[in-house]
């Protein structure tokens with residue numbers, strides 16, 4: 001392969017990896033702005049070297065394949081994506097392209113409907129005879145995941161469509177109709193959900209979009225029901241009869257039928273209107289209840305939309321005008337290194353606090369050793385920080401011409417900052433890990449937190465803060481000691497009930513909560529052990545397969561021999 005082809009191929013691979021993380025696992029690896037940049041690079045490559053484009057090119061498809069575990073649904077009309085416009089010039093080009101394609105002279109007004117671009121999870125709702133039959137994610141655009149049961153728990157999605165009293169007859173509901181829109185979560189609801197998740201040691205989401213996607217894509221609809229999800233409708237797929245002449249008309253009909261819509265919207269008559277709308281929305285963006293990542297412009301007349309049709313993965317009649325990521329300039333005061341449950345060392349930049357897009361940012365993750373080296377971030381550096389919908393802020397770049405003359409490269413520790421044990425990095429891994437195991441206080445505390453977390457032993461009253469306190473005072477230093485706490489407390493000269501913040505009742509309650517967990521289901525036990533790569537779903541599979549702990553232990557011991565029947569048996573378990 002020549003150099004250009006290789007570079008192109010590597011970028012495609014990277015895009016595929018990012019798509020999988022974003023769409024299938026709901027855990028983005030990069031900010032949206034960085035992702036878009038890569039996509040643009042690939043598009044530029046394809047323009048310069050059209051001979052390289054393959055049918056599989058990731059830029060030709062939308063989203064990612066449906067995840068395992070969900071039934072799939074083939075959309076009646078494919079669900080597409082939108083072309084992005086990053087600059088005013090891109091927007092002007094879009095209008096010119098549309099005008100040229102339709103041969104509309106400049107003297108004639110071309111109406112464009114502008115509306116917010118909600119940052120959520122797109123969803124297609126299929127109704128027949130006004131009744132919700134199924135709901136599907138976008139998936140790869142052709143085939144999505146069946147999320148009907150989950151969607152039925154979302155209050156703002158009507159189960160049955162009916163015209164509100166006094167509605168015009170022209171808006172009669174088509175017998176068959178696919179309604180497209182975005183499932184999202186309000187920012188306040190997202191913050192409350194994360195706080196609750198953190199308290200019980202559950203999954204904490206990076207941003208409202210991921211929280212919405214993670215909440216919808218649950219195999220157990222009861223979990224979705226407990227999450228504060230909402231829906232905005234904004235487009236149609238299949239519809240058995242026409243009932244509107246314009247995009248605005250579709251919006252009105254959707255409203256009549258009980259769907260909420262993102263506000264504010266504006267019917268624009270020229271570029272001046274369009275840019276005015278864009279800047280207005282950008283200004284009110286921090287005050288909106290939900291995250292948006294830009295605005296969408298749609299040719300208003302539906303007959304024009306039909307004539308314009310589609311190219312590759314997007315309609316020719318619409319464009320997304322994205323907001324620039326919110327950035328600010330600040331100083332790195334220090335670089336600290338945190339130790340996680342599995343011993344991973346994560347460097348963190350301690351920043352001079354700064355407001356970025358309405359939120360005060362004081363720290364930014366530096367991910368790992370490579371990231372610090374790649375960006376050459378040093379203590380004392382002036383840096384650009386960015387929040388792009390993500391809750392975890394990123395350092396985009398160092399402002400090199402403001403670097404202090406005496407600065408020196410950050411030396412990544414080769415020993416654990418918490419316990420002093422050697423920190424090593426294996427050849428094919430990006431993370432550096434502490435080798436201290438349970439003798440490392442940072443790992444021990446994090447493992448204890450995991451042990452008692454919601455999906456593990458789930459002991460009421462023994463949250464992350466109490467664990468830290470008890471560990472510090474050597475009350476509980478390993479999981480087994482949780483279960484001897486009461487007996488030891490009985491002989492203690494500083495019993496729990498006498499500690500600040502505790503009393504007779506709260507101590508008794510805690511002992512009762514611990515007693516209630518002396519026997520738990522096997523999958524919770526396996527999860528609580530915190531084996532790398534073994535999360536809730538793998539723990540459930542292992543538990544269902546091995547049935548009891550002694551069989552599990554014996555089998556897994558035997559499975560260390562890769563020639564053994566036990567090893568083959570382990571591989572047979574799905575995932």
Ligand code: IVH
Pocket residue numbers: 079080081082115116117118119120121122123181182234235262296315318320
């Ligand atoms: S219209 C044929 N309108 O953004 C395409 N999409 O990045 C119809 N989105 O796939 C899409 N807000 O999931 C449309 N007001 C809006 C939107 C919107 C968010 C999503 C949608 C789309 C994605 C493209």
